[in-house]
Amino acid sequence: MIRDITLGQYYQGTSLIHRLDPRTKIIATILYIIVLFIAQNAFGLAISTLALIAVIALSKVPLGFILRGVKPIFIIIVFTFVLNLFMIPGEAIAVLGPLTITRESLRTASFLAGRLVLLIFGASLLTLTTKPIGLTDGIEKLISPLRRIGVPAHEIAMMMTIALRFIPTLLEETDKIMKAQQARGADFETGSLVKRAKNLIPILVPLFISSFRIAQDLAMAMEARCYRGGEGRTRMNSMQMTRLDLAGFAFQAAFAAIIIIFGR
Amino acid sequence: MPKESDIIRADELTFEYITDESAAGGKAIDSVSFTVKRGSFTAIIGRNGSGKSTLAKNMNALLFPTGGKLWVDGYDTSNEEYLWDIRRCAAMVFQNPDNQLVSTIVEDDVAFGPENLGITPGKIRDRVDEALKDVGMYEFRKKAPHLLSGGQKQRIAIAGAMAMHPDCIIMDEPTAMLDPKGRSAVLNIAHKLHRRGMTIVLITHFMEEAATADDVIIMDGGHIVMKGTPEEVFSRADELRAINLDIPIAVRLAEHIRAAGIDLPKSIVTEDELADFILKRTETHDKGQ
Structure with a gap:
């Protein structure tokens, strides 16, 4: 039983998204999360959703597989949604005993829940399409200037x-x-x-x-085996950005620009 | 520097574990002297606590002698300047197959040693592929180590050592935690590498494994009690029994045959040799009739 566990939740594949450099994907995920919080109106969230759907389609990871991975977190989302629904004062639209739902609270709660769902899907897509070893190598390269x-x-x-x-x-x-x-x-x-x-x-x-x-x-x-820290160490698979990564960055830039201009 | 004919040379080597400042631990190795010839297959045998593993760690400069000298490929192991040369030259394979693999992918693990040596990526790739083919694990290169059997993991560990292009591989009880199938696979690889010119130092407590070596060193209580060819060592079966060591099954059987009055040469120490002898004898016997 224990031998069957998978490391992380990598989904084997050779799609465009799988072939992107881990660094590109890590940057894209961080950027996506930031943009999600910049987006303030329904149009912004709609574009974010569309972008995510496009990337999922490109990654060829079955939707069921993604859902299975994020299921445990949905309880937290539902909880946040309910809490926000009853906590924000404003123009009342429904009254359930001592609890009131206001127009403002409905809007805030739905936006927050929507953001969280997109955020979790986006982040899990990173781990689904990148091998754990790729992730650690990517993180090492990205933080090495520090x-x-x-x-x-x-x-x-x-x-x-x-x-x-x-x-x-x-x-x-x-x-x-x-x-x-x-x-x-x-x-x-x-x-x-x-x-x-x-x-x-x-x-x-x-x-x-x-x-x-x-x-x-x-x-x-x-x-x-002669390990003496990172100094003077080489890597067998040196990561290389390709034209594919360039396309990835262009896609991200376009997406961020649209949200910043129209989504606020 | 001209290559010495002895790849490992110990002169009055002593090692003492210092566990407590007041109470000095006993000497794990007590002034031992021996040599390992370049290109030889040397087996070091002893019971638990005989000092054989400590000796292995000294050969890799993981432990430093507290007395005497040890040279590996001409480098004095007590000189820290040569630490990395020694570790590259005398690669090590440990007992526990799980606790010596570093990476989550087989080929990345084999690449670990060469990466530490700072070799260029393209050359690492060549070494990794070559080493994995040598141990017959090439088709497993993309697998995760935890999905492999103990014997397969140990073969990966050997590939990891080979990829550093060492002059000598020290195996510290590589078969102790394996099933019979894994054991014979690992031993076959050790012999295959030896035939290609690699120096092998095999530390073990299985007598059968030692019977196929060129040289045997028997350790007990931190001392070398016997050394020589398997024939020389196993012909002194009574002395081996005195220090509670097993005798290879072929040697025991040969003793019985000899006791029954059949003249059997003392040089027979492996099952194959014994089988050959019996076969030849029955043939000549048949002809004689």
Whole structure:
């Protein structure tokens, strides 16, 4: 069961969006999020939605796949929507007992919910179309200019790569420890929430210890393979911007311009 | 610098783990001297705690001698200046297949060593492809390591070592955590690389693995208790038993046959050799009748 988990939520593909440089996609996602908050009117949101639909269509990632990934977050969106719906004073349009819905609150709540939905779809499209390793490499390259002010760009990226690499290993370790505890009569499935949480302690302690042991082993293996930080290190796959990325940036610029001019 | 004929040379090498400032830990390695010939296949055997893993880590300059000297390819391992030369020259494969792979993609992991050496991207690609083909894992190059079996992961680790173009590969119990199939795959690769001229140092506690080596070093309690060819070492079976080491099955069987009054040469240490001998003997026996 545990061997089947996917790292991140990458959807294998060779579409135009998949082939974009990770850096282009990271910049595009950040830009998209900013633009979503610049857009103030219905036209702005409509254009943002259209742009996203176009990109999803280009990426060839099935809609169901995206929806499955963002499902858990919808509760938060519904919650924000409801909260905003009843909290903003103004011209009342409906009264439900002590709660009043106003014209202003309806507008704010729908806009906010709409923005959040687009934001989550946009961000998850990034992880769906970019391999985790591409993401970390992209982030490393993008923040490397900040090295001059002391940001450890290479170290951050290396930490993310190792974290991704060891998620399955630690899950396997957890599985092993749980089975060992269950074999000795531990019960993780029944009892109150507090009791079940307490039962997790005998799992967490050995897991913690074994992750230290793994870290030690890995550090030694990395040293043995001549790892000495980012200085003087080369990469097998050096990222290269292509004409495709140029088109991507042009698309982003046009989109941002339209929103800034007409969408406010 | 002319290449020495001994790739690894230890002279009175001593290593002591210092666990506490007041209480000095026992000596894990106690003044051992030996050499590993360039191009040889050397097996280092010992029980748990015999110091064999500590010795391996010294050969890779992961640990530094606390006494005596150790030279790898002519570099003195206690001189930090040569640290990276030593680690490139004597690549290492560890016991746990999970805890030595760094990347989420097989080929990126193999590229890790050459990337650290600062090799140009195109050349890294060539080395990675070559190393993956050498260990027969080329078709798995895009896979995630956690989806592979233990033996396959260990083969990736060997490819990672090979991609650094070392002069010598030190394997620290590479088969200890593998199933029989993974074990034989890893050993076959070790022998294949050896046949192509690579120096292999195999640290193990499986006697059968040592029987196929050129040279065997037996360690116990931080000392070298025996060294020589497998024939020399395994002919002293009683001494091996005295320090609680297993005897290869072929050697044990040969002892029984010898006890039954059949003259069997002492040089037989592997199952194949024993089978050959029996086959030849039955043939001559048939002819004689």
